[in-house]
Amino acid sequence: MSFPAGPLWLIGCGNMGGAMLRRWLAAGLDPASVTVITRSGTGAPAGVRSLTALPDEAAPATLMLALKPQQIDAAQALLAPLQGQPQMLLSILAGVDHAALSARFTADTIVRAMPNLPVAIGKGVTSLYTYTESEDAIAAAEAFAAPLGHYEWIADEAHFDAVTALAGSGPGFVFRFADALAQAGAALGLPVDQAARLAMATLEGSAIMAADADVSPAVLADRVASPGGSTREGLNVLDRDEALVTLLTETLTASERRNAEMAAAAR
Numbered sequence: 173m174s175f176p177a178g179p180l181w182l183i184g185c186g187n188m189g190g191a192m193l194r195r196w197l198a199a200g201l202d203p204a205s206v207t208v209i210t211r212s213g214t215g216a217p218a219g220v221r222s223l224t225a226l227p228d229e230a231a232p233a234t235l236m237l238a239l240k241p242q243q244i245d246a247a248q249a250l251l252a253p254l255q256g257q258p259q260m261l262l263s264i265l266a267g268v269d270h271a272a273l274s275a276r277f278t279a280d281t282i283v284r285a286m287p288n289l290p291v292a293i294g295k296g297v298t299s300l301y302t303y304t305e306s307e308d309a310i311a312a313a314e315a316f317a318a319p320l321g322h323y324e325w326i327a328d329e330a331h332f333d334a335v336t337a338l339a340g341s342g343p344g345f346v347f348r349f350a351d352a353l354a355q356a357g358a359a360l361g362l363p364v365d366q367a368a369r370l371a372m373a374t375l376e377g378s379a380i381m382a383a384d385a386d387v388s389p390a391v392l393a394d395r396v397a398s399p400g401g402s403t404r405e406g407l408n409v410l411d412r413d414e415a416l417v418t419l420l421t422e423t424l425t426a427s428e429r430r431n432a433e434m435a436a437a438a439r
């Protein structure tokens with residue numbers, strides 16, 4: 173799948189926008205077709221035009237908003253003098269909904285995308301949402317999503333904040349789990365660096381195995397737990413009163429709530 177023709181401008185290019193852009197460049201996107209506009213003028217990969225103000229040029233084919241939801245007013249002011257409108261406005265702003273984007277920006281098609289940080293290695297998850305039924309616009313959005321890893325269209329925008337909590341923020345929670353597993357090993361007396369190495373390698377192998385398995389992670393967990401053995405004793409701690417499920421439900425609920433707050437602030 174090739175990238176849509178025409179220029180791509182990014183407004184903001186920090187942790188997430190930068191990870192996406194670097195992956196696109198690695199997948200063959202022509203750096204000469206890309207312009208990054210940031211307040212600081214930093215963060216753009218080599219070979220990409222980097223500006224601190226809007227160029228005196230016609231609107232690009234694709235305009236991506238990659239700054240923070242709290243910076244949406246600044247983005248709107250920056251883009252006010254835009255000449256014409258982009259074919260696609262791609263927004264990765266957490267929370268900010270399609271209606272708020274349409275009220276502030278004009279484009280042939282607006283697409284919300286919620287990526288996560290592993291897009292940097294082509295193993296990300298990108299959730300997509302749009303009002304459009306144009307097959308060309310959908311194909312254009314998918315052409316940008318495909319090199320990033322797994323992508324899915326979300327049918328109901330009401331689910332987007334939950335999707336953002338699960339998959340957008342998810343790597344943060346998984347990284348925290350990896351750290352906690354290592355800390356727990358160190359608490360049992362293992363050298364700190366060894367515990368960190370073993371935890372990371374265990375997570376990597378388990379994630380790859382679970383992703384490729386034809387049974388659920390719950391079944392795999394039971395396969396690790398030999399009857400009467402030590403894994404079951406550990407799982408009993410995680411399962412008691414659904415402790416882990418309760419903790420993660422609270423975690424996602426807090427993130428989802430914050431996405432809704434950021435959405436409200438952007439309206």
Ligand SMILES: NC(=O)C1=CN([C@@H]2O[C@H](COP(=O)(O)OP(=O)(O)OC[C@H]3O[C@@H](n4cnc5c(N)ncnc54)[C@H](O)[C@@H]3O)[C@@H](O)[C@H]2O)C=CC1
Nearest residue numbers: 184185186187188210211238239240241246264265266287
């Ligand atoms: N970090 C992550 O894992 C994920 C982030 N997102 C979304 O990505 C967006 C960016 O987040 P991060 O990359 O983490 O933030 P960041 O702070 O790393 O990057 C923000 C970027 O916006 C630029 N910027 C700030 N004010 C500006 C202005 N007035 N005009 C132009 N550029 C400006 C900064 O220079 C920087 O390049 C957010 O909307 C967030 O919701 C979505 C999914 C995952």
Ligand SMILES: O=C(O)[C@@H]1CCC=N1
Nearest residue numbers: 266336337340341342
């Ligand atoms: O923390 C945030 O607000 C963004 C949304 C998903 C991941 N990072």
